[in-house]
Amino acid sequence: MSESPSAAPVVLDVWCELECPDCHRALSDLHALRARYGDRLEVRLRHFPLEKHKHAYAAAQAAEEAVVQGKGWLYIEAVLARTADLARSGEPLLIEVATELGLDAEEFDTALIDGRHLLVVDADQAEGKAIGVTGTPTYVIGDERLDGGRSQDGLRRRIEEIADRLLAGQG
Numbered sequence: 001m002s003e004s005p006s007a008a009p010v011v012l013d014v015w016c017e018l019e020c021p022d023c024h025r026a027l028s029d030l031h032a033l034r035a036r037y038g039d040r041l042e043v044r045l046r047h048f049p050l051e052k053h054k055h056a057y058a059a060a061q062a063a064e065e066a067v068v069q070g071k072g073w074l075y076i077e078a079v080l081a082r083t084a085d086l087a088r089s090g091e092p093l094l095i096e097v098a099t100e101l102g103l104d105a106e107e108f109d110t111a112l113i114d115g116r117h118l119l120v121v122d123a124d125q126a127e128g129k130a131i132g133v134t135g136t137p138t139y140v141i142g143d144e145r146l147d148g149g150r151s152q153d154g155l156r157r158r159i160e161e162i163a164d165r166l167l168a169g170q171g
Helices: 021-040 056-068 072-080 083-089 091-100 105-114 118-130 155-170
Strands: 010-016 041-047 138-141 144-147
Touching: 010 021, 010 155, 021 041, 021 072, 021 083, 021 155, 041 056, 041 072, 041 118, 056 072, 056 091, 056 105, 056 118, 072 083, 072 091, 083 091, 091 105, 138 155, 144 155
Parallel strands: 010 041
Antiparallel strands: 010 138, 138 144
């Protein structure tokens, strides 16, 4: 059975970093968007570790390991819920969260040492810079970029307007 092009979901790229309190606050909007659109909206986390957060780069690599182990979004949300702890504790917190979620913590540790996910993180960051991302969270839907690092106010409504327009254009 093949899907027609109109069945393709609208893609929402979320440029995020896991030590960012604003990204944690943005989760409620992402949950609401998922509830409203279901599989018609594909939410993709894109890494954009900021220099001001010294553990963000390691957290991005750990998130990629969580994806490999099948619990990417669970891990991302668990780390975002503890941004202040991550700022204080660093990599030990990343391993602790993996353990709490039943992931292979030794593999997480190895992944952080051997850098197997560096290319994914670097590619996301480079693409973000190329399209003008300067802070997190930043959303890209259709051909529009919305900066949530300045203010989350009204962003979910704006994303819904764009998603509705794009979905209507598919039919």
